[in-house]
Amino acid sequence: MARYGILHPVSFITLENVSYAYTLPDGKALPALRNVSLRLEAGEFVAIVGANGSGKSTLARHLNGLLLPQQGSVRVAGYDTRDRLQRRAIRRLVGMVFQRPEDQLIAATVQDDVAFGLENQALPPALIRQRVREALEWVGLWEARLRPPLQLSAGQMQRVALAGVLALRPRCIVFDEATAMLDPGGRRRVRALMAQLHAEGITLITITHFMEEAAEAQRVIVLDRGQVVQDGPPEMVFRCGETLAAYGLDLPPATALGCALRRFFPALPVPVLRVEELAAALAPLRPARPAPVLPPAPPPPSAPPLIEVTGLSYTYAADTPLAQPALEEVDLLVPERAGYGLLGATGSGKSTLLQHLNALLRPQQGRVRVGPYDLSDPQLDPRMVRRSVGLAFQMPEMQIFEQYVGDEIAYGPRLLGLPKPELRERVRWAMELVGLDFERFKDRFTFALSGGERRKVALASVLALKPSILLLDEPTAGLDPLARRELLQRLRMLRLAGLTLVLSSHQMEDLAALTEAVTVLAQGRVRLAGPIADVFAQGAAWSALGLDYPVVTQLVTALRAQGWPLPATLLRLEELLAFLEQWLGQGEAP
């Protein structure tokens, strides 16, 4: 200790005045980190949050020498990351799990993949075998050791990647948005493994867009435009108010809910980070006043069904030994102008079902009717269907191919043969729908846009065909909180304009915001279906499917269990606040 000075015992990782800039194709420098100094202690659990472009991933890549600081220095366990001779040692000490599951696995079987890092350390084969076994047993995938990684679910692939890191016995693991692509079940599992690693004394650094995940850490570091703007325990960083919004971030949902409830319960301590804590804190504050009796909910508007699916079954590679059933006897009714949600874990058949609705897949068994089109009819021209049913896949910005925004959006209408002036109007119309200014954006390079803007371009390019039905697969996946909020806002406006929306999502808050009815799929079958509030109210059946609740439903369920007279069907914040207002009066001004 004396060697490094008595006042500052050596930290596990030390960054001193680190600056880093990327070079753009036109030669300009894009600063990603500006003069960042940090100390990360051994055994700490740190979350790094920030909007897209705030420098989170760049920072993460400095922690094990994947990037080297252009100015300043990074030390890991005393080694300077610039020292080439120590690089192998540093990579062994600090492991990393990346965002995209299938891009970080390389071998043909799970066990070979886990062995990869150990082989790189030139360890003896017998030791490698032992470590591979330990690591795979630890993540619960020993049984799958001989399977090709690409046949696993995204959550399982992330656990294989984690096993590959664990096998090296690192002292620190960096999770770079490692849960972004997972369904709630997969995400819960990875988060449980992280908690266990922390308990075993491993230093954890997690980079995430999910504030509820950041709230589980001991320390939260907020980055904004390459600088550390906040650094402290989650209770300090996630305070009520607009501080985080300035950095393009949100509060964790439970915290935001707690802050909103202060209006009615001024004695409520804030911030609270978890719903259980919020329910516990509210318990003694239960109002004595009798609750109002709500009038029975109006019956759902009985619009005629626009989409009608009956007894649909579909098997991939049907006539081969690799046959894989994806849908079995699925029924679905979507009324005109509805917002309809499809829910389920990865591989439950949501995406296959969506692809039937615009004739990318044709029914093998059962019937699909979309508007006037019967999709079983072999004479049907699928382009007719696709013109009125737009589909945007998960991460649709990956399919952008034109150089300029305007050309990209014009692709579809141009194929329709629209004359030039009309084409221009159509592109303008579509861009305005998603909130992109026509004059400002039409001549921008598609590759130079931010993630949220690229998503909007992709969406506009589907809307440019003027569909009456829009199908969306995970519309907000991978967006930062600000871009996500804005996109949800735009989609709500599209619904008001009369568009029928069918979306699949893992994000319960997205579904609560955009849909009135949902169908829950598991293993290709319909498990639950109906108005969204009724489906969320089916507690036990719900948890068995490995899905999450919206945070308002979680709180209402917990409070009802304590005897609060709240209706079970509350699931949106506005609904809860409206009910409380009726019950308790105006409350205090926030």
Next chain:
Amino acid sequence: MSEFDFTRLVPLGQYWPTGSLVHRLDPRARLLGALFLLSGITAAQGLLGLTLALVVLGLLYRLARIPLREGARTLRPALPFLLILVLLQVAFNAGADRGTVWLRLGAWQLTTEDGVIAARLLLRFAALVLTLNLLSFCLADTELVRALEALLHPVQGLLPVHDAVLLVQVTLHFIPLMLRELERIAKAQASRGAEWGVRRGSLAQRVRMVFPLLIPLFLNGLQRSENLALAMEARGYDGNLPRTAWVEFTWHARDTLALGLALGLTIGIVGLS
């Protein structure tokens, strides 16, 4: 089957574990044996030798407990191209003494030798395809990679063996991934009105249709390879430093025997004419 199903175009990952004697041979013996046969078939000039190769392959399929029909399945789509090739060979084959003349069309004549050439081409092609398919039925991707690594180990000082083996490994991993991606892109563009899968339009239109597919595929491939390179580096990969192979093989007497047999047959295939 759907017009977007690209993954079935490539006969990869068709490993078929029947647990037969062939499957139980050391992967190095399986790989080397196949390489012997392949070179023999390529070098053979005589019809008799090629016939012997086909007989041997028939027996091997039986021994591996894989229906010959499965191995021959990929032959059919290639047949039209093969016939064109045969026609070209025969048409441009000119020489003085070419055996009995069967048919005469102006200056052009069909002779015994033309028949031999055509038969040789067809037999050789069939034998090559059957061998390659048998290899992919009997050798899993991971065994292929490990066998390559073990066989190339002695020349490590001369060649960048780790890099080469890794290249094979990554390619095997990427091809199905990129085909899946291609399917997604094609579907997305079709949803935006592209005529993909509608089977209409002129050739020029069809060619133009390819750009919206290839550009995102290419960008996607670049991004993926960058991610992969980062992930590999983060796990300490460095082609210049020594690594170990964690799986060790044990060579049995039956492997020596099988390899000896393969070598003998190869000599027979080349020698018989």
